[in-house]
Amino acid sequence: MTAAAPPAPPRDSAPHRTPPKEGSRALRAWRSVRVPAALITAFVTVVVLLSLGTEQFPTGHLEPGSISPDGTRALVNVLEEDRDVHVVRSSPAAEEAVSEAGDDTVLVVFLDHRLLPEELESLAALDVDTVLVRPSTPSLEAFVPGVEMTGREEPEGFPEPDVAYSPECDLSAAEAAGEAYVGGELYTAGSGVDAVGCYPGGSGDALVRVRHDDGTTTTVLGTGGPLTNAELDSGGNAALALNLLAAEDVVWLRPDPPQQEGSSGLWELLPLGLRWSLVPLVAMLALLALWRGRRMGALVPESLPVAVRASETTEGRAGLYQSRKARDRAATALRAGFLDRVTPKLGLSADAVPGAVVATVAERTGDDPAHLRSLLYPEPPDPYAGNDDMLVKLADELDERARRLR
């Protein structure tokens, strides 16, 4: 026992165990982030490109920017061709716009239920022609005291209501327009009011113009329907709208819903202590993460052995045969395998001539020697390599012979 085994070879001697070189860390980091980075970039690009194609339009009933059927963008665009339209969203802005506009100005007020009574008062006090579209009761009282809503005839049918009203009055704006699909609320002016009522319905007029003492007029329209995109081109709607808004400057007031002022959010409602407790909560979560995440020592690396099946090359060759449909090679291999197995049993040497093999096999199995010859030693072209069915047939015939020779 003098000789001893040499020391075990160093484990890092083989090429496949070479440790990764310095600098490959950056490469690895780049490799690990490049796919997510590319995906995010592609996503952002697609989103940006898609958003470039679409334009956002505001929506809402009688909204001047809206292109939906109940919007009024069509009318605003027509108006803007020969006059200035100032779209305002609140009563102070409307007052400012009126004061900045010239003498020939008309103020259109939509959705005035959103305005406070004092705002209505100050708007009514403006020295300007005004058109009220379906005003609220406080608004009627503020602008045209003495005019009252006396009925309602909501038209049926959309976009063209089934009932058209004829002017039947001496108001040039309405007369020129002719029949229009007004309706909605109907108004009646009381006695002592200098008013003209047009488009009479059953219990009042759909349009009432009141002339004030200072020379300005206030026109009350029972519905905004004729002004919408859907109905503007029906009957005399467009003409009526343009005639009513005949001025150099149109101040278009569609108030935004009133904002709640002075209300506090959920955050302000929380007790002070609860709000401050977020700070120690964050500290607690950090400690929790540290507690659960702290490892007992580093991970232990281990070089794993190669795991490759010994039959890998055979499988690979099968795949090649299959992808190239190498029937001739397959047939040759199957025949060679058959002959290798059979010839020793027949007492023939491995290099026996084909004639001897065919004769011996034919003798033992009783087959036709000519058929056997074409089966085992075919003349090119090989009849069994023509298609897949023939290949299957070849294998079956060989198996049959092998069984009989057993």
Added chain:
Amino acid sequence: MVVTGRAVLLALVATVAVALSGLVGAEATAVALTVLVLLLALDIVLAASPKAMRLSRDGDTSLRLGDSATVYVTVTNPTRRRLRGSVRDAWPPSAHAVPRGQPLRVPAGERRRVTTALTPTRRGDARAAGVTVRSVGPMGLAGRQRTLPAPWTVRTLPPFHSRRHLPGKLSRLRELEGQHTAMVRGQGSEFDSLRDYVPGDDVRSIDWRATARGDGVVVRTWRPERDRRILIVLDTGRTSAGRVGDTPRLDHAMDAALLLAALAGRAGDRVDFMAYDRRTRAQVRSSGKGSQVNRIVEAMAPLEAELVESDPAGLVGTILGTQGRARRLVVLLTDLNATALEEGLLPKLPALTSRHLLMVAAVNDPAVDRMAAERGSADALYRAAAAERTLGERRRVTAELRRMGVEVVDADPEHIAPALADAYINLKAQGRL
């Protein structure tokens, strides 16, 4: 730095306290955070330093694959503080060390032993990665942790599954020696001794000359040759990496080599061992009688298949050059890979076979046989044809080797070890060693 669940609980208490504090929330937050940080810092400072711990090891150093080994770490606490916390003896994943971590309390100046059980699933050397000591302060809120080196290596030896064949093969061997209870004449070829004839002996073995000199009938006894030299060569090149079943060819070859070594050792032959691909990976030289199996097992344990093409020329040169001039049986455990053998080994064979008797043993892959039997569709036939081609090449190279006077043992993984042992016994019976 480490924190415990208690620290999280403390932070939770602080959170609740601040939440209930009402209008003095800002002040309460400041106080709570300060207290929390101070307590944690105090605990960290008061914890026994894990860096100061002294470690020593003992335990098993080797085991057979499939068994379990136990290793111990003794943690000595030389500080004046009590160590409380936990410890983990880290091993590579394939060593399957349990438990992963365990609580540890070492009073000042004392020491404690930590036990870790290893059940490796891979042959070879498993090296301890280090011992992580986590020390928590007296309040159990936070502490420190450190990984200390404690080198130890556990060698996992080849399992030697084919041991179960050894008794059967030994009895065949005894048959050769004439010691068998069946009174069968030893078939060995070496003259052993003369003894008196007893009824039942083969009359052909009567030595008439000796009988004439004495009174009774004397028979010759024979025994197998002894003190023959056997060199087992393990090819660790790329072909040995392929897995047959779930085990690399190399491990099947090791199993067969161990059975042969054990058998030859009992038969009185001298067994050398070598593992080679492009250079010698392991080597055991016999140094007299007695079994070499343990030393061969030790030498085999760390061997892994290398992903390089084997160098048969170098192998033949090494065998001829360094292994002495006496005739020996060279058992080469490799793969009957047509390309590798035809290009590498076959041209070098005459030099080897002129001096030594060569036996090539190879594990064949039952998966290829199964592939060759596939039928039914064209795709199955392509697979069958590819397998037939592999088998055909194997047959061709086997025939080629036999033509050059090489013994070839080609068997599936289940039977390679007994087949190799049988081939050896047959050679011995024929007196060809």
